[in-house]
Every structure is written in structure tokens, then in C-alpha cells.
Amino acid sequence: MTSSINPRDYEPTPARRVAFLGLGVMGYPMAGHLARAGHAVAVYNRTASKKIAWCAEFTPTDGQKHTHTPRETVQDADIVFCCVGNDDDLRSVMLGPEGAFAGMKPGAIFVDHTTASAAVARELYALAAERGLRFVDAPVSGGQSGAQNGQLTVMCGGDQDAFDAMRPVALSFGRAVTRVGDSGAGQLAKMVNQICIAGLVQGLSEAVAFGQQAGLDMPLVLEVIGKGAAQSWQLDNRGKTMAEGRFDFGFAVDWMRKDLGLVLDEARRNGARVPVTALVDQFYADVQSAGGGRWDTSSLITRLAPDKK
Template sequence: MSRTISKVAFIGLGVMGYPMAGHLARAGLEVRVYNRTSARAQAWSDEHGGSHHPTPAAAADGADLVMMCVGNDDDVRQVTLGNDGVLSRLAAGSLLIDHTTASATLAEELDQACRDHGVGFIDAPVSGGQQGAENGALTIMCGGQEEDFGAARPVLEHYGRAVTLMGPAGSGQLTKMVNQICIAGLVQGLAEGLHFAEQAGLDQHRVIDVISKGAAGSWQMENRHATMIDDHYQHGFAVDWMRKDLDICLTQARELEAQLPVTALVDQFYADIQSMGGGRWDTSSLLKRLRRNSNT
């Protein structure tokens, strides 16, 4: 059954959701938004012309598709299953997409709740950060049914450059966990490499210019080395959020009996950064921790 999607709702207008919803408005869709801080929803509407609403349910009323991008599992449950949650208003045959990085267990829970309401569900966490959201170049990892994915994909492509169905509900979240596990090790390796170069008296920028052209190259190296060298971390993906994500990864790993020794270690390094007052620093602040420890 084909679905026509013209009216959408976006729940959560943080650093990711705000530009993502903006891409939908620029694509000509009718966009209804909700944000816990109403002033931000008002600002979005002033900028993009969509309508803002006092509750998730009000924003979802009459929508063909609802997207969410909020903080954690509890936030998702509140805006979805609460008294003013979107499922109280979504009509049968509509779609719900969760862009929040959350647990696979929650995705399965929401999938069942949506089925009970005759609503399609896709868990669709994203990677690419604020820059990717603003540029409409996110990687979107999806879990759900083929038919629902087929209907949602053209809409998701307004802000996603790679939109992939990974399997049934929960598969998107599991894939995002793999993403975060890989990033944790990469950033720690980059931090250690830059720290070593600094201690050895090398020109760090020149070192990166050379090794980034070989097997050591990565997105993190290309996009974070300069700010790391300059000791600048007031940007990017916050340590607090990375610890939230790694907790999800480590909890899932215990259930799967998967071994994540490096991930667990880097998680503790991020705890050190939080104790330094760096909870809102970018995840690349792992270098700051090494610098501090070498000076004590």
C-alpha cells in the first residue's frame, strides 16, 4: 500500500532536531513541531514557517509521519506513551520514526506499542553530528519493516545522505552502538597519537598532514585534529551524551556476552573528563585528559 506523506511532525529541536526539521520545511512539507522549551519551538517556526504546538500529541495530530529526536529512553517514552504522547493522536496507517540514540529494548517496546495502534515504527538513530544535520548529510541506521521503510525513506533523504534498513525493529539502535564503539576507540587512539607527537617535539599539524593520507586516516582525524591541538572543545558531541551512549553499548554487550574492553576503558576516561568539569566538552577532549595527567 502506497502512502502519501505531506504533513509531518518533529518532536525535539535540539542541535540535531532543529536543522533536521528545517530540511523538511524547505522540502515543502507541512511541519508541526514540539520542543520541551517552547521558546525554541517558537524560534523554529519564526525561521521556517511551520507551526509549533504545546504538547507532542498536539503536534502529531493529523500527521502522516512523526519524527522524534530527544534525550534518552525515558524522554522517548514520555513523548510517545505519556498522556500527551504522540501515540494518543496518531491515526492508523501513519508512521513514527525515532532518531534518538536509545536502547534496542526500547525500540522493540515502541514497535509493539505502534503495532497495537496500527502505526508503523522505525528506529532510526543518526551519525554525523551537528554538522551533518545542518548539511543534510547524516547517516541514518534504520530498524523496522520493509514497507514502512520504503514509505519513510524519501522523507529521511531530505537530511540523510545514507539511509539504510539494517533489519527489524531494534537493528538501527544496535548498528548505532557499533558506530559509537568504533568512535570511542578511534578518538582515544587519535588523542594518544597527538599526545605522543607533542611530547616528542614533533609538529603535530605536519604529522597529521602526513599520516592522514595513509591507513591511519579517519573522519575524527580530519575533522577534530586541529581543535584538539588548539585545546578547543566548546563544540561538537558532548561527553555527557557519549557516556549515555556508551552505557547503552555496555549494557547491551553484557546481554549479548560480547567483550568490549577498550570501550569500557574509554568510558572511564570520559568519566575522568566529567570530573574535570568537561561534561559538555566535545568527545575529542580525551587529549585534554592526557595533557593534564602528563603535567601532574
């Protein structure tokens, strides 16, 4: 099988025994980078075909293996990485008699890359400490392409010693792995990230739709303004495809609504005011209602078509 993961140079770091739970669009390539960096990787996924495909792709060695339960997967691991869907998915792979916490050896580190709530991060951090384990919440930014290219930004919350131990290994798939505070801080930083993106994508949608309505050559205009103060990752990577009406790729609207739901819940808890984020969340609900739940988040522009007036 030909790998979907682009080659890259890896920082030299001693090989470790690690586990990876969750082989979705993010976890599959992230686990692959760990294997290619020389680490012995055991993998778990609820859908067995993903586990089998991953092991076939990443050259079976004495260390690479797939297993039947999280508990079995993590037994020999120094570090357990995880990337699943939400708080409930996270608890399901970590807790209970077949969960990861039941199988991890004392002192091992659980690194959670799921975009989840700060509350569940703190809950699992406390449960890990009771069991003599360590826990780092470490959501990522960079999307599927960042995972495939090993260029993710990783925002970490937790104890300094646990972070220092996991960081060299996580650099297998991250361009930046940074501790931003204590337990839960990584998830809060990811919420800040999503607030920024929501506002940027709505602004870019309005700009492109405005320019099209005015009869401008939008690819040319985007190239010009991309050299000035309007430049952003979203403009560089999504402006042209917005103008072309292409949305069958990237970070899905369904996922963004899940993330913005976390933001709004946390804002209600801490008293922050996020009126623009709440509005954009409702705009994404419109896109979902139009059948665009799996479209890229740049599909916000579809709400602004002239026939939507």
C-alpha cells in the first residue's frame, strides 16, 4: 500500500514503546509518523479494518502491532497517545475494566489529542494521578494535511515533567509542541484557536462573496491582498477554493460545530462574551441544514450566494 503520509525529517530521539488509540483521519497519520520515527507502536481502533490497514502500511516490526482492547494495547507503553471524537469517546477508551487506565504501567503518560472539554481533561488528570499515571491534554491544530505532513501545532496542559517526557516523541508529528499551562489549559487554548478561525472564515466568506458580486477577478484580488495586512492561513489555503465553490475536503462543518459547542459551554461557565462566535455557530448550523455537514468549514460562503437573499 502506498502511504498517504508525506516524508519528513524526524528529530533524533531514543526509540520508545508507545500506543495510539484512535485511527481516524488525524490519528492514522499521526501514529504513522511515530512508527516512521522509529518508535514501537501498538494501535487500537474500534473499527478493526483500520487497525489491520495501518499495520499493513507501516511495516510490521517487533514493536508494531494491533490489539483488541485499549487495555491490551497500552500494557507495554511508556506513552499512550489518543485521538478520538469527543468527551464520551475519550472516557470510553480510558475508563472501565478494558480501558487504557486499567492497563497502563505506573508512571506511564497518557497524551490526549482529542478536542474535548477542559472539564474532562481535569477529570481525567485527577483520575490518572490517583492511579500513579500522568495525563497531558494536547489538542492539535493543522487539520488532516497537518497530520499527514507531520506539521501539527500541539497545545498542551499538564505537569511540566510529563510534558518534558512526551514532547520529543510528539515532535514526530508536530512542528510545535508547547505547554501552555496546567491541566485543561491545552483544551482552552484550542478553544481560543477555534474562536479565531470561526471569525476569520466568516470574514473571508463575506470578502470573497462581496468581490464576486462586484465583478472582481477574485483569484487576482486574493493574491494581491494576501501580500498585505489581510494575509492569513485561511486566505492562503481557502480563498481560492471558496471562490471556486469547492468544499469536498478539509475540516468538516460537523467537527467545527462540535468544537464551537465546547467554546460556548466554556464561555457560559467562565462568563466570557463571544457574540461573533455564537453567530457563526448558527451560520454553520445553516450549512448543516443545507446538507453540508461534511463540507470544509470554508463552505460558510454558500450562505451568501445571491439566491440566498
